[in-house]
Amino acid sequence: MFRCDARDARDARDVRGHRPWPPHANELPQVYFMSDEPKSDTISFEDFLKVKLRVGKVIEASDHPNADKLIVLKVDLGDEQRQICAGLKGVYTPEQMLGRNLIIVANLAPRMMRGIESQGMLLAASSDDRSKIITLTTSEDIAPGAGVS
Secondary structure (H helix, E strand, C coil): CEEEEHHHCCCCCCCCCCCCCCCCCCCCCEEEEHHHCCCCCCCCHHHHHCCCEEEEEEEEEEECCCCCCCEEEEEECCCCEEEEEECCECCECHHHHCCCEEEEECCCCCEEECCEEECCEECEEECCCCCCEEECCCCCCCCCCCEEC
16 A cells, blocks of 8 residues: 655545545644555566466377366476376367477466376466367477476
8 A cells, every 4th residue: 555644645535535634733644545555356576476487398198087178288398297187178189289389387386186186287368168278389399498488
């Protein structure tokens, strides 16, 4: 929140809509403007910098044995390989995913998905009804593990 001295904001109103002027004897009220607070659906630049995006190359792909919409991918991130479950079945086949460069969230905590651990997340764009899903990729070939900024 932005803090303002009442001497600089004689016409300002506090969070309850009250005018902060005139002040009580020897005391200047604190004025807080609600519009200076970040919106609930926004994050700070510092929070965004915490997300580590890297290029991963799909080296294995198979249907998830316990899920109708998941594909299990083995992804090369240069210095390590990870297993990622992605809701791509019905849009892509496992064979279509082989050899693709994908943009991966590399520092996401692992999570169990229908009995198989997923160790990251790929980025994709989709239509509102999810009838069309397009994985984010590189326009040219680049080494697995390359950073994305």
